[in-house]
Amino acid sequence: MSSILIVTDAWKPQINGVVGSLERLAKELKQMGIRVEFLTPLSFKSVPMPSYGEIRLSLTLPHRVRHFIEDFDCDHLHIATEGPLGLMARQVAKRDGRVFTTSYHTRFPEYLQARYPVPLSFSYSWLRWFHNSGQGCMVATNTLEIELRARGFENLMRWSRGVDHKRFRPLKTDRLSPLSGPTFLYVGRVAVEKNIEAFLKLDLPGTKIIVGGGPQLEELQKAYPEAVFTGPKEGDELVEYYANADVFVFPSLTDTFGNVLLEAIACGTPVAAFPVMGPIDVIGNSGAGVLNKDLQIAALEALEVSREHCRDVALRYTWRASAEQFLANADQAYNPALPVGFRQGPSSASTSVGNHLNG
Template identity: 50%
Template sequence: MRIALITDAWKPQINGVVTTLEQVTTLLRQQGHELLIVHPGQFRTFPLPRYPEIRLAIAPARRLKQQLTDFAPDAIHIATEGTLGFAARRFCLRRRWRFTTSYHTQYAQYGRQYFRIPTRWSYAVLRRFHNAATRMLVPTPSVQRELRSRGFTNAVVWTRGVDTERFRPAAEKNLYHRPRPIFLFCGRVAREKNIEAFLHADLPGTKVVIGDGPAMASLRPRHPHVVFTGFQTGDDLARHMAAGDVFVFPSRTDTFGVVMLEAMACGLPVAAYPVTGPIDVVRPGVTGVLHEDIAIAAMQALLLDPRDCRAQALECSWDRCAAMFLDNLVPRAA
């Protein structure tokens, strides 16, 4: 099959969306499918406000039209709601081509948090964008239910996976040489990740933050006893993750959180709030603890069996994720 993927999120960005798309496209190519990946690196770009590492394509419509016309895809998937996503949606509607979309990010919450945009305005734009698709792929049943309640009509679940060969328990947890237990956070160091809830939690041992972002400059001097490792990728990320004891996921706005599966694959139980994302990923009392007090969740998670965490991660393969993606694509022509 000839598949066109249009995405505003792509390398060198480091996030769960890029991880998912990279893993899925690699597997689809290995299976013999032909892929056209349209991403911002092929265009002139500008930085997204508050997210300077995310760059959006400037006026991509003409080149995008040429790429899609020349490739003549059998199926089109629009992964994001950026400038490329909107241009691709408009092109498909004009051609009367069917397409699918996916919902990865809670833009309505971020718009309210950063720019005071009423959520109903943001949801109106997102609803119009996604309801034009034949199917909108969402990461969890709870996101599916939430979006249906807001008038989205075509949501189907497309779950995520984890590389359990790369992310696996460490033979010895001696990377940090700090007092144990080691409580880990991994992700973008930014306001929307609610990282300060983790940093202010009353916990013994050591807190480690893996990642970087706009809040790093202000947080590092205020928390001198926290280990800030900066961005880590690939095997280095897996090595840092496996050296911890509990993974703390303080976000209240993520739609999934692939990083939780990566932590479980390393044998780390997850401490999180009982909100969208964790409620679909964590098995309470088995692979993590969900509680409105993140410190209580973290301390109770210490008591869980790392083998159960690893076992859940082994159920979540990227092969299954790629198969679900493929099954939900629709032919370009009805």
């Protein structure tokens, strides 16, 4: 495997876990000698998605997507999202008999149902049709794999995530010193599916901080004027918020992984979350946070968690291990007899899957 084309409807200027994971995957694969190309909405005219203008929907046709795929001339095709580009790339690959893999990043049925009265059974039926058509569907966690298998998804492959330990680090500054403590932080999209109001409604001492932008930002700012809304942050400024908060609160009930969980604990900040998919897999019984059906109890108990231990748990996740796992899955799509990618997480150390640079 010497070259990979990744088709994704989620791309810059969006700031989210999907975009961040794909960018870091490409960086690691290139360092391993793999050529990585992207086909994104930036190559086409696009329109904003209704109710979520940050997401752009590409306006194109399958024959144009085929032209791009042929021009890239990559060894493997990976379709990362189920949007217009992903659908057309799947159509082209099926017609041309091309091997491809997909990945399941977002619990789209739950996100859609949070906005419109669309039955989960309908959305999952459509997603099952999409993902079962390839040679493998990559999922981030054991909990997600179990759920999707129960819903009839096939050929599931594990592809975990990593965290940049050099960037996300205990960076102590006076960034939050003007605020009354303790400080409870949320970082991520400000959207209804993130369940942020469950955090904002908590009766907690100190200050609640929301870092990020999204379609619900203005509504929540008006409803909760006592909270601090910073808008999106990047670079060391973002790291300062993570590293100087007392607790990172993750109220989402619908995330498949939660890259922000790793970013928080890499900065030494313990996590408070519900015991659901994502937090169960990333935090679990690692001791890097507290999971509780009562988020207020979780947030208060997390104040007692060792910050040094949080950092130690985060060090078990690396982007190199994630990239090697992705590459092993791509290899297996062509040779099902190969072992599936190794697993990394709070209960097991990362291990090498060997050299996948053979053509």
